[in-house]
Structure formats: C-alpha cells, structure tokens
Amino acid sequence: MARSPLPSALDAVLERFTFMVLDGALATELERIGFELNDALWSARLLREAPETITRVHRAWFEAGADCAITASYQASLEGFRRHGVSEQQALRLIRRSVALARRARDDFRRAHADDCRPRPLVAASVGPYGAALADGSEYRGDYTDDERTLQAFHRPRLAALMSERPDLLAIETLPSLGEARALSRLLPEFPGARAWVSFTTRDARHISDGTPIRDCAALLAECPQVVAIGVNCTAPHHVGELIGEIRAVSDRPVIVYPNAGEHYDPHQGGWQPQATPPAGTSPFGELARQWQAAGAAIIGGCCRTTPEDIRAIAAQRRRLR
Incomplete structure (x- = not known):
C-alpha cells in the first residue's frame, strides 16, 4: 500500500515553482574542459586528482539555472577505489x-x-547502481546480482559516508533492476534522516532495463516513505513523456526526469554513439521540458551528454511557465 512521503527539501521548491531544475552531465563538462575519464572510476577519479575542478563545474550548473547539484559520487565505491589502490579510509574520505x-x-x-528569486539550491548525493562499479555498462542492462544482502553490503558504507555530510537528498539513480531498487528501499530505514x-x-517507454514494467517499480x-520522488534518468528523451504517465498511474510521488541527450551508449565500445547536434545556441530541452511538465513531471534536468545550454533552456522554460 502506498504511503505518504516524509517531508523533504523538495517540498519548499515544489510549493513555489512549477518544477525544479536539475543540473546536467557533470562528466560531459569535465571532458569538455580536457579531462580523460574513460576508466572505471569515471568522474570519481577527480575527487582525488582535481577536486577544485569539480566544484567549478557544479558552480557552472548553478549559473546555468540548476536548482540542484548531483555529486560526483556516482561511480565512487569502496570496491572501485580499492581496485585503484585506494585504502578504505581514503575512499570514504573521497x-x-x-x-x-x-x-x-x-x-x-x-x-x-x-537577491535571486530562484529556490535555495540543493545538493543531492549520487548513489549509482552496483552495475556502475563493474564498469562494464551493466547499469544499462541490469544483468547482475539481485541478491539483496550482496547489494546492501555494497551500498551501505557509501550511504553512511554520504549521509555523514548531510546532503539535502540522495540521488539513487540509473538503477536498471527492480531487485536493486527493493534492496535499497529496505536499506534506507537504517538512515532515518535520508530522503x-x-x-x-x-529499455523503452514502459520497461526499465531489466524488463520490469516501470509501473511495478x-x-x-x-510503499517507502523515505522515497520522495520517482522517475527515470539516462533514458532516451522520446520515451520520457509516456514513462511519466506510467509512473503517475500508480504513484502520487513527484516524478523526476533527466534523460540523456538522445545518444545511445555502446557498452562494448565504452562510448556514446553520435547523433545530429542542434545549431549552436539552441537546445530542444526547453520545449521538451514544457511537454514533460504538462505530462506531470515535477523535477526536470539532463543526464549524459547534456550541456549547460540544455539546462539554460529548461530554466528559461520554467520562467515562462511562472
């Protein structure tokens, strides 16, 4: 049975604004300014090597109009850092x-x-899936363990480290399987302050990557009151409108959407397949944000390959809607 969500930092934003604007692709911006991130740690490597650059990119997203920054912890795990020679204590510090x-x-x-009339910006601590630590693209397939104890043992120390810094929210994102969502929802009560x-x-407009209907997810x-929004990310934009409807059919939680730029990730080659790019200074995300908000989305941003131009377009759309 559905339970009402607990109060969260989202409430003050969504009470005043038509929707909340998320940031875009942190790693894409880091690559654009010259960092090579094609390794198992991805942007998490720069937590040790170039932390000030991460701060600078977060600030750029706020300047572009984002109300919420998602941290560079998506690929950060004890196991992942250990494989790169980082001790457990140092990994937790990172x-x-x-x-x-x-x-x-x-x-x-x-x-x-x-004096800005925008919302107080939030910080969401990224919690990537177990598959991200495998660094084989399986977060887009979900073909790894559903063993709840294994998944919780993987996530528990990272959640504890992130929550010790008191983020406004946890961004449990890019999940490809119902089993991992269930494991995390049962782990959250160990952290009562977590929202x-x-x-x-x-994989399409009705099913998550492992084939489970999004309605079931x-x-x-x-049923978990600590889950304060439900949605999709790193998904093709043309699926998003229908996915919003599927989620809203079974849940009254705010719907969050932050799709990729429309490219397809090839896990075998370890890269994104190119697509036609819009003319400089333009972005389709403004019109898409209008459509998604009309369909019921309450939180809108961008994931892989999206740019500050895309976030500016989303923020401009919110100003028009106000």
Missing part, C-alpha cells in the same frame, strides 16, 4: 568529499546571488 565540493559550490553561488529520489534506466517505491 566519497564524503563529493558532498562537500557540491555544497561549497552551492554556498558560493548563494553568496553571489543573495531519496529513485530513478531508473529504461513505482508501486514498490511508493
């Missing part, structure tokens, strides 16, 4: 640092824009 860097960017932005959104990767998560 995971905690991801929240501190985003918070610093948020606080610097607020000081510079004290999380949960978002899935999908939303219905399951609506």
Whole structure:
C-alpha cells in the first residue's frame, strides 16, 4: 500500500515553482574542459586528482539555472577505489568529499546571488547502481546480482559516508533492476534522516532495463516513505513523456526526469554513439521540458551528454511557465 512521503527539501521548491531544475552531465563538462575519464572510476577519479575542478563545474550548473547539484559520487565505491589502490579510509574520505565540493559550490553561488528569486539550491548525493562499479555498462542492462544482502553490503558504507555530510537528498539513480531498487528501499530505514529520489534506466517507454514494467517499480517505491520522488534518468528523451504517465498511474510521488541527450551508449565500445547536434545556441530541452511538465513531471534536468545550454533552456522554460 502506498504511503505518504516524509517531508523533504523538495517540498519548499515544489510549493513555489512549477518544477525544479536539475543540473546536467557533470562528466560531459569535465571532458569538455580536457579531462580523460574513460576508466572505471569515471568522474570519481577527480575527487582525488582535481577536486577544485569539480566544484567549478557544479558552480557552472548553478549559473546555468540548476536548482540542484548531483555529486560526483556516482561511480565512487569502496570496491572501485580499492581496485585503484585506494585504502578504505581514503575512499570514504573521497566519497564524503563529493558532498562537500557540491555544497561549497552551492554556498558560493548563494553568496553571489543573495537577491535571486530562484529556490535555495540543493545538493543531492549520487548513489549509482552496483552495475556502475563493474564498469562494464551493466547499469544499462541490469544483468547482475539481485541478491539483496550482496547489494546492501555494497551500498551501505557509501550511504553512511554520504549521509555523514548531510546532503539535502540522495540521488539513487540509473538503477536498471527492480531487485536493486527493493534492496535499497529496505536499506534506507537504517538512515532515518535520508530522503531519496529513485530513478531508473529504461529499455523503452514502459520497461526499465531489466524488463520490469516501470509501473511495478513505482508501486514498490511508493510503499517507502523515505522515497520522495520517482522517475527515470539516462533514458532516451522520446520515451520520457509516456514513462511519466506510467509512473503517475500508480504513484502520487513527484516524478523526476533527466534523460540523456538522445545518444545511445555502446557498452562494448565504452562510448556514446553520435547523433545530429542542434545549431549552436539552441537546445530542444526547453520545449521538451514544457511537454514533460504538462505530462506531470515535477523535477526536470539532463543526464549524459547534456550541456549547460540544455539546462539554460529548461530554466528559461520554467520562467515562462511562472
């Protein structure tokens, strides 16, 4: 049976604004300014090597119009860092640092824009799936373990490290399987202060990556009061409108959508297949945000390969809707 969500930092934003604007692709921006991230740690490697750059990119997303920064902890795990020769204690420090860097960017932005009528920006600590640590693209397939104890043992120390820095939210994102969503929803009560959104990767407009209907996922998560929003990310934009309807059919939680730019990820080659790009200075995400908000989305942003131009277009659309 669905249970009402607990109060969260989302409430103050969604009470005042038509929707909340998320940031875009952190790793895409890091690559654009010259970092090579094609390894198993992805952007998490820069938590150790270039933390100030991560802060600078978070700040750029706020400047583009984002109300919420998602931390660079998506690929950060004890196992992943261990394979790169990082001790457990140092790995935990780096995971905690991801929240501190985003918070610093948020606080610097607020000081510079004290009179801005935008919402108080939030920090969401990214919790990527078990498949992300495997670094084989399986977060887009979900073909790994559904053993609840294994999944919870993987996620527990990272959740503890992230929550110790008191993020506004947990961004449990890019989940490809119902089993992992269930394991995490049963783990959240160990962290009573946690409020999380949960978002899935999908194979089409009705099913997540492992083939489970998105309705089943939303219905399951609506039973967890610490889950305060449900949605999809790193999904093809043309699926999003129908996915919003599927989620809303079984849940009254705010719907969160932050799809990729429309490219297809090839896990075998380890890269994104190119697509036609819009003319410079334009973005389809403004019109898409209008459509998604009309369909019922309450939180809208971008995932892989999206740019500050896309987030500016989404933020401009919200200003028009107000």
